[in-house]
Amino acid sequence: MAANENNSFTEDKDDQKTLSLKRIITVSSDDDDNNEDKESNKRQRSLSLTKIKPSQLMNKQPVIRNTRQTSLSIIRTNSDEGDNEERKWNLKMITPSSSSSSNQTLSKQQKKKMTQTKLTTLFKQKPSSPLVRTVSSPSIVKTETVTVTDRTRTVSLDGIDIDEEELFSQWNDQLNTSASATTTTQATTKTVDSKSVWKQIFGKPVKPKPIVDDEELKEQWSQLDKEQPPGNHRFYNPPAGVKRTCPFYKKIPGTTFCVDAFNFGNIEGIQAYFLSHFHSDHYGGLNKKFSNMLYSNQITCNLCKSQLGVRPENMTILPMNVFTNIHGIDVALIDANHCPGSNMFLFRFPNGKLILHTGDFRAASDILKHPLLQPNQIDTIYLDTTYCDSHYRFPPQDEVIESAVELVSDVLKENSKTLVAVGAYLVGKERVFHAIAKALDCKIFVEARKFRVLNQLENDDLSKRLTKNPHETNIHVVGMGSVTQPMLQTHIDKYSLKYSKIIGIKPTGWTTPRSTGGSKHYSIETKSSNITVYGFPYSEHSSFNELKFFIEYLKPKRIIPTVNIGRANIRDKMNGYFKQWLSV
DNA sequence: GCGATCAGCT
DNA sequence: CACAGCTGATCGC
Numbered sequence: 333m334a335a336n337e338n339n340s341f342t343e344d345k346d347d348q349k350t351l352s353l354k355r356i357i358t359v360s361s362d363d364d365d366n367n368e369d370k371e372s373n374k375r376q377r378s379l380s381l382t383k384i385k386p387s388q389l390m391n392k393q394p395v396i397r398n399t400r401q402t403s404l405s406i407i408r409t410n411s412d413e414g415d416n417e418e419r420k421w422n423l424k425m426i427t428p429s430s431s432s433s434s435n436q437t438l439s440k441q442q443k444k445k446m447t448q449t450k451l452t453t454l455f456k457q458k459p460s461s462p463l464v465r466t467v468s469s470p471s472i473v474k475t476e477t478v479t480v481t482d483r484t485r486t487v488s489l490d491g492i493d494i495d496e497e498e499l500f501s502q503w504n505d506q507l508n509t510s511a512s513a514t515t516t517t518q519a520t521t522k523t524v525d526s527k528s529v530w531k532q533i534f535g536k537p538v539k540p541k542p543i544v545d546d547e548e549l550k551e552q553w554s555q556l557d558k559e560q561p562p563g564n565h566r567f568y569n570p571p572a573g574v575k576r577t578c579p580f581y582k583k584i585p586g587t588t589f590c591v592d593a594f595n596f597g598n599i600e601g602i603q604a605y606f607l608s609h610f611h612s613d614h615y616g617g618l619n620k621k622f623s624n625m626l627y628s629n630q631i632t633c634n635l636c637k638s639q640l641g642v643r644p645e646n647m648t649i650l651p652m653n654v655f656t657n658i659h660g661i662d663v664a665l666i667d668a669n670h671c672p673g674s675n676m677f678l679f680r681f682p683n684g685k686l687i688l689h690t691g692d693f694r695a696a697s698d699i700l701k702h703p704l705l706q707p708n709q710i711d712t713i714y715l716d717t718t719y720c721d722s723h724y725r726f727p728p729q730d731e732v733i734e735s736a737v738e739l740v741s742d743v744l745k746e747n748s749k750t751l752v753a754v755g756a757y758l759v760g761k762e763r764v765f766h767a768i769a770k771a772l773d774c775k776i777f778v779e780a781r782k783f784r785v786l787n788q789l790e791n792d793d794l795s796k797r798l799t800k801n802p803h804e805t806n807i808h809v810v811g812m813g814s815v816t817q818p819m820l821q822t823h824i825d826k827y828s829l830k831y832s833k834i835i836g837i838k839p840t841g842w843t844t845p846r847s848t849g850g851s852k853h854y855s856i857e858t859k860s861s862n863i864t865v866y867g868f869p870y871s872e873h874s875s876f877n878e879l880k881f882f883i884e885y886l887k888p889k890r891i892i893p894t895v896n897i898g899r900a901n902i903r904d905k906m907n908g909y910f911k912q913w914l915s916v
Numbered sequence: 917g918c919g920a921t922c923a924g925c926t
Numbered sequence: 927c928a929c930a931g932c933t934g935a936t937c938g939c
Binding site: 611612613692718719757758759760811812813814840841842872873895896 | 928929930931932
């Protein structure tokens with residue numbers, strides 16, 4: 333297909349024709365859920381959101397609040413200067429056509445098969461979970477999907493073909509060296525020299541592009557500053573009696589969609605409520621009374637039902653990696669590499685314009701290889717800017733996991749009567765304790781609620797290693813907040829007959845990596861005779877350099893950050909980064 | 917007695 | 927800090 337061969341967002345009717353159209357069949361739920369839900373309801377109180385402290389509102393940065401009018405986003409000039417040709421990519425996406433047919437007479441199995449994509453192993457589809465089976469489709473929703481069946485593509489610049497594998501391995505090398513090149517102090521802030529990377533990749537320097545401030549967005553942010561005090565907008569709640577309104581950055585302009593916005597009741601003009609993943613600061617406000625239509629992936633919908641009691645008729649499960657037409661806009665879910673059941677949303681308008689909402693994500697070369705994500709094609713990116721500051725550097729997840737596995741086996745070799753407590757979120761950080769359990773070939777103890785949650789993540793090997801019996805294994809999963817000296821003491825006291833020592837593993841991106849000379853990526857946070865707490869720089873958000881590469885590769889026209897946006901000075905700083913990245 | 921929300925804390 | 931909560935208190939039904 334020829335639709336994506338140039339930079340602009342042109343309409344191309346042929347595009348639509350060459351892609352195969354498939355229809356998802358609505359399957360009604362037979363509510364086969366068990367009574368475990370009742371038990372989970374007892375835990376509801378834990379799902380409330382944290383509010384900002386009054387003291388925080390009072391004493392922080394009053395000057396900045398009232399004196400700075402700041403902008404946040406940028407528009408890349410994409411106009412018709414001749415210089416544009418310099419940066420023009422030639423992208424080809426080969427999409428073999430397949431026949432479209434009526435599904436009315438197909439068997440259940442065939443229907444299921446049709447909703448699945450044939451991408452590479454990177455984006456393998458899992459079979460539907462039995463927990464929530466409904467694909468609710470009220471009449472207003474069209475459920476035609478456009479299936480992308482091939483991720484083969486070639487990238488060339490000025491007639492030179494680029495080997496994508498080479499390109500991405502260059503990036504990985506750069507990221508690795510920059511992550512480990514930290515000194516013990518925070519003295520050097522080494523960031524990757526993108527210009528040289530791009531020069532290596534393309535064999536010649538790339539001309540910088542002029543960047544223009546986005547006045548419209550500037551205005552939207554300053555409006556928001558007037559409505560809300562500086563601080564964390566994600567947790568902001570207005571004074572009693574004042575209803576909080578949905579901020580602009582949670583709405584997708586030109587649509588009736590919002591993303592991760594459940595704290596605002598019925599939002600005016602919104603028909604479709606998208607949820608990117610099951611973390612409380614994103615689903616906050618969602619409960620069984622929810623009466624609109626939520627759109628998310630299978631895993632997240634499972635969790636919304638079992639943990640929050642959201643009714644299946646209020647949820648539409650969307651398939652991964654294909655476009656589904658919702659209220660006239662195509663939407664594709666792309667794995668976000670954050671927690672299980674996390675996805676990004678790619679919205680495609682009838683005229684071809686693309687908007688990407690990353691939700692929470694960790695940028696990786698695998699994500700950039702996705703056939704739906706290509707350079708110079710995206711208009712606006714709503715970006716997870718959690719670690720958008722140059723001092724946030726951490727190693728690739730695999731390396732950190734390897735370190736954790738090594739540490740645990742070393743400790744167990746030295747003293748087999750050691751209990752290993754691995755910190756995790758309700759959803760998130762699974763790879764750490766899973767890898768340890770796989771290496772030791774042992775089971776994983778988790779509490780009853782977490783047992784249910786982990787069994788909904790469609791990970792068979794993980795599921796079969798879980799146990800609710802703490803005596804069956806010395807790998808225990810605990811909440812991240814429980815990985816402290818006193819709480820680990822309490823924990824080991826319960827099992828003191830069997831264990832003489834306990835180590836805590838705290839895998840969080842806030843742990844700055846420390847150069848220990850080798851490949852060990854951990855630090856000792858606290859230590860006593862029988863208790864040691866280890867911090868591992870294991871992050872499920874992008875590091876600064878990963879964000880940088882992500883943006884430098886995709887080159888959107890406009891960036892709207894979704895985290896750390898409560899303070900104008902921080903927004904200014906991020907805006908400065910965005911300008912640099914887009915001009916490379 | 918239950919669920920929802922809030923304050924405080926990590 | 928910010929992440930993604932957790933615990934305990936209070937309020938409405």
